Amino acid sequence: MSTNAPTRTAPVASGGTAAPADPNEILSRWNRRALLGLQDLSAEEIRTLLALASSFADVSERSVKKVPALRGRVVANLFFEDSTRTRLSFTLAAQRLSADVIDLTESGSSVSKGETIADTVRNVEAMGVDALVIRHKAAGAALVAAKAVKCAVINAGDGKHEHPTQGLLDIYTLIESRAHAKPADPFDLRGVRVAIVGDIVSSRVARSNIAGLTKLGAQVICVGPPTLAPRSLEALGCQIEHDLDAVLPHVDAINMLRIQFERHASAEEGRASHKSSSNAFPSLREYTQGFALTRERAARLKPSTIVMHPGPMNRGIEIAGDVADGEKSVIFRQVTNGLPVRMAALFACVSAEERGRTTI
Numbered sequence: 076m077s078t079n080a081p082t083r084t085a086p087v088a089s090g091g092t093a094a095p096a097d098p099n100e101i102l103s104r105w106n107r108r109a110l111l112g113l114q115d116l117s118a119e120e121i122r123t124l125l126a127l128a129s130s131f132a133d134v135s136e137r138s139v140k141k142v143p144a145l146r147g148r149v150v151a152n153l154f155f156e157d158s159t160r161t162r163l164s165f166t167l168a169a170q171r172l173s174a175d176v177i178d179l180t181e182s183g184s185s186v187s188k189g190e191t192i193a194d195t196v197r198n199v200e201a202m203g204v205d206a207l208v209i210r211h212k213a214a215g216a217a218l219v220a221a222k223a224v225k226c227a228v229i230n231a232g233d234g235k236h237e238h239p240t241q242g243l244l245d246i247y248t249l250i251e252s253r254a255h256a257k258p259a260d261p262f263d264l265r266g267v268r269v270a271i272v273g274d275i276v277s278s279r280v281a282r283s284n285i286a287g288l289t290k291l292g293a294q295v296i297c298v299g300p301p302t303l304a305p306r307s308l309e310a311l312g313c314q315i316e317h318d319l320d321a322v323l324p325h326v327d328a329i330n331m332l333r334i335q336f337e338r339h340a341s342a343e344e345g346r347a348s349h350k351s352s353s354n355a356f357p358s359l360r361e362y363t364q365g366f367a368l369t370r371e372r373a374a375r376l377k378p379s380t381i382v383m384h385p386g387p388m389n390r391g392i393e394i395a396g397d398v399a400d401g402e403k404s405v406i407f408r409q410v411t412n413g414l415p416v417r418m419a420a421l422f423a424c425v426s427a428e429e430r431g432r433t434t435i
Contacts, residue, residue, distance in 0.1 A: 098130045098144070098422070108428040109221040109228040109435035110420050112237035113286040121287055122262045125247055127419035128412075134171050135414055144422050145172035148205040152178045153196070153220075154231070155211045160386055160410065161231050161241070165208045168417035177204070192216055193223035200224045206425050209233070214279075221435040227424035228435070229417075232279055241385050242283025244416040246291065248409050249328050252381045265292035270322050271313075272297075272366060273332030273393050274355075275304040280385045281332060285313045298322055299366060302355040303334075319366050323375045330383040331368050331394045334359075363392055373398045381405045 104123045113121060134140055150169040154162050162178070169176045179199070196207055206227040209217045214234030221228040232238040249269065250261050269288055275281045275297045285295050295313040297304050306315050316322050323329070334355075356362045363369075368382065373395075376382075382394075382403045390396040399406055427434075 098127055101127045101130065102423060102426050105423045106427055106430075106432040107434045108226070108424050108432055109217075109230075110239050110424055111217050111221060111228070111230045111435065113239050113242050113283045113290070114237065116286075116290070118290040121243070121246075121290055124243055124416070124419050124423060125250065125262065127423055128243070128247055128415040131171075131415040131418040131422075132412075134418070135411070141171050141173050143173045144418075145169065145174035145205075145425060148172075148174045148425060149203060150174045150176050150206045150208060150421060151199050151204045152176065152231075153199065153207055153209045154178070154180050155192075155209075155216070156232070158210055158231070160413075161210065161238075164410070164413040165229070165231060165417050165421075168414050169206075169208075169421055171414065172418055172422060174205075174421070192219050196220040196224050200226050205428070206421055208421075218435070225428070225433070227421070227428045229420050229424060234279065235277055235282075236279055237283045237286075238279040238385075239283050239287075240413070240417050240420055241280050242287045243420070244409055244413045245280075245284055245330060245383060245385065246287050247412050247416055248383065248405050249288075249381070251408070251412070252328070252405060262291055264288060267293040267328075268296060268326045269293050270296045270298055270319075270326040270329045271332065272319060272329060272368070273299055273303065274334045275299050275308060275332070277303070277335040278332050282311065284330065285311045289313070296322055296326065300356050300362070320372065320375070323372055324377065326380060327377070328381045328383060329368065329376065330385070331388075332385065333387065333389045333393055334362070359392060367392065368394045368398050370395055370397055373401065373403060376403065383409060385409070 101123055134142055152162055152165055166176050199207065204226060207220060208229045208231050209220050210231040211233050214236035216233045217228060217230035230237060230239055254261065271281050271284060281297065288295050289312040296316055297308060297313045298316045298319050301317060304315050309315050380403060382398060384394060384406045388394060388399055390399060
């Protein structure tokens, strides 16, 4: 399959900043019809997706923001959990590849009537769909779907498991921020330290970031109260710390996570009373005192350190508003970079399926 996308100087292309990124050549290194998580990928597969994303990065800057890479293909967004940013990002990514897009939510689907995920995705595939983008509150839902169908499947977040395209766009943004240093290999993150701060135990974003960053050589330090960042998470390959102030001066990027009230018991009661009824921490006030990225804390970061957040942000809880909007922040750049990353994921998996690759 030819993309008809232009060859360009890719800021994160494998082999250096001046390496041309030919999407068709890059695709020869990808053989999966499903992207379910970064824990299952090799470092080379992660590099391949990042390089492919780089080849699509300038599409958003064109007067006509489309390439015909998936013309005639159909992408179905199956979002069984609330989402705004991720769903819109996948929709735009598919449209910029010239695919047709259909949307299905749980409230408007047979899943709300008791139909299984497997039967739902089989019915959607039977309508001639080429790719399924699935978001679900249950960990493993995307894997169930991928085993039930033969078309491409992209995990857009499943429970507390993974959110692979968010992990990829975070890594892409980190690599982009280092481009001015012109590293010989922009994908080599050895010596780079990244702090992930907040509700680590509930975060699929954290799991994808840990997997992707460590496979590229970075050191990941997860920070939070012991209830939200337990030592058991070190099994994922990260370092666990409970003192944010001690970590701040030593990292190259800091990724702030929101507290996922919806994944803790009695979330609404906890939010209303400004206490965590799941006993994760005594109160939101004490949480922000210990783990929020305030203006004072941001001043302790190295001048080159970037501030990230996967969204949605709770300003004034995990991050101060002036820090989120400050010169170190790349938060809205992350949103921008989500488009080429998701274009890459869709194109790679659909192309692999067309070449008869069945690996998931």
